[in-house]
Amino acid sequence: MADSTPQLTRPRKRRRDPERTREAILEVSAKLMAKDGPEALSVSQVAQLAGVNRGTAYHHFQTREQLVKATTDWVSEKMTDAVFGDAEQQRNRPEVVLGNLAHFCVEYPEFGRVWLVRILSMEDRNQDHFWRQFKSQVDRFVASEAAHEGIDAEVHAVRVLTSAILWPVWMRSRSATPEEREEMASRFTREMMRLHLDGLFRKEKYSDLEMMPTHL
Template identity: 45%
Template sequence: MESRAKRRPRDPDATREVILEAARTLLAKDGPEGISLSEVAHLAGVNRGTAYQHFETREKLIEATVAWASDKLFRAAFGDPETIGERRVEEIDIAAMTERLAAFAMENHELCRVWLLQVLASPDPSQDPFWREYCGSLERWAASDLAVPGIDAEVLSVMNLAGIFLWPIWARAHAENDAGRDALAQRFAKETLRLSMYGSLRADAYPGIADRLRGGGE
């Protein structure tokens, strides 16, 4: 396995970041059973002692990598977790959030796949900040007049995120460049909105999305 062809950063925060990036790559490739601190250190271009200074065990490294991925997902979908607070469901732009997540997943497919497989397999996904906010938002929305009755927000959350985070695997095999991947991300977001519009959303509550699906909006 080749190490990264760049100088090791001296800043501890930057060092931690490259270690987490390397862990993300190996987790996406081999899963938690195939990862070791030695391999992560080699891929990150740092010595093993430095890796152990940041993460004492393989388990702590995996836990930190998932938390790091969760934070990036949270910021991509919702903004800064320190300032966002709890929003009213009427304030959530479902179309914009879906498009942001689809675009982020296309550019960060390894990170999203690592998060999906690790968090959804955990005994208590509600401990994860991104999952808690995403599923919690859907629960509040499902209880409002904006949604059709009887929606299972937890099941819908898993279905939405699994689709958004696994679509890039197919898309990257069928797109030759960034423009092609962007177009496929937009296709996925549009179809997700279409399924929601005529399955879980109350269409009369979202005229803007209905207009977009008819081709009247971008």
């Protein structure tokens, strides 16, 4: 007679996913950094909030400085992927780049704040991947036949980025519904495109400004 006693099997160990664990740590770290600044970060606190074992967290980031650097790098990479994900689609399409930037900043206002603090503290801002790519795109546009002469590429890039980052903070996007956030992003994109295409002043009303020097 066959033995009908159920055979006990050892439960399978859940496979670890180091990349997913690292991603979870960095996401929590970025949100904390936006709220309290980099000085308030600690590896153990981030591990606890991310639901990760302290030993595992310290395996990824031995020091607070390493965590801060990795977090700001991660945010810059996230922004680059979101804004320039499909390089071919976005080549020479400013409305796509502006729309992607607006949607990212509205959906993740804390990441925009982290990036802004990072870029302001850097000696060589070209070391930041997102800034380098965004500025390069502006440079190409300014040098193209599609642009007016005399545009200051750096001033223009800073104006667009700081506006995109501050807009969702001003509009308190974190407490908005998905539909409201979508409208916030669309409003920003429309106004930026209108500004790019039409400007602000009617030249006939400000004819005395046409002789204004480019460099004061």
